[in-house]
Amino acid sequence: MKNLLKSFLVLLAITTAVPCFAQKANNTLTEKEKKQGWTLLFNGKDFSGWRQCNGSGMPANWVIEDNAMKVFTGEGRQPGQGANGDILYQNKKYKNFELSVDWKTSKMGNSGIFYYVREVPGQPIYYAAPEVQVLDNVDASDNQLANHLAGSLYDMLPADPKTVKPAGEWNTIVIKVKDGKVTHTQNGKKVVQYTLWSKEWDELVANSKFKDFPGFTEGIAHEGYIGLQDHGYPIWFRNIKIRELK
Known part of the structure; x- marks a missing residue:
């Protein structure tokens, strides 16, 4: 009994000596x-720093929920119908950078992250920017083509679907x-991986839906700007951070 009590006290001392590391708070550095x-x-x-693409304020179908940006189906719209709610970070255009974004989708959700956004009046965010x-990946209607799955260069190069967490769970891109x-x-x-403004890039564009997009x-x-898409489904974004590269 004495040995058992001694062992318990040693285990207790070891356990209490292990420091507790608090998880890093979201949206902090x-x-x-x-x-x-x-x-x-x-x-x-x-939404400090953000605004509607080709607009001045934030669209009505974006809210802050649980310390995340959330876009949802706009009033009077059906799932899959955007409400002209594409947004961009307006404070700066970026050239060489590393961008990290956490995202989570609802069931059947569909959206996109854009860079080098060039605003074209009357056109959606994807008209002149890579997505x-x-x-x-499981239930979205746009999951039939490999290069339409999460993480892909949309309609050009596929990402490995095994790297994606399901709807309702957070992913980091x-x-x-x-x-x-x-x-x-x-x-x-x-x-x-790919190289912009190269022969490879020209071939990717020529074989995509963007071949006739001016x-x-x-x-x-x-x-250009960093942008997020409203595709008519509930999607959450958080921990959006960037660092410029020389």
Whole structure:
């Protein structure tokens, strides 16, 4: 009995000596991240820095929910019908950067993350900007083509579907753009790589739905805004952070 009590006390001492590490709060940066040059594009409280693409204010179908941006089906619309609610971060255009975004989709959800956004009056956000797909790979109606699945360069290059967490769970996508060389890293695994303004890029465009989009055939911009899509489904975004690369 004495030995058993001694063992229990030793185990208790070891257990209480192990420090408890609090999970990092969402929409914040560690000191290490700050030193690495990361900045937040979303503060978790409001839409500071964001506005409607080709507009001046925030669309009505965006709210803050549980410290995340949420876009939902607009009033009078059906699921899958956007309400002209594409948004962009207006404070700066970016050229070489690393962008990290956490996203979560509802069942059947569909959306996109855009970079090098060039606003074209009367046109949607995807008219002149590459799209990184956000999707419920299991139940979305747009899950029939490999290059339409989550993490893909939409309608051009497919991402590995095994890297995607299901609807209702958070995913992290990191988009790195440096001198035209682009990678998508999904939940820690590199899933797509390509080079803008190259022969490869021209071939990708020619074999995609964008082949007749002047925004692509004239050549996408060499810098632009970061944007998020309203595709008519509930989607959440948080921990949106970026660091510029030299």
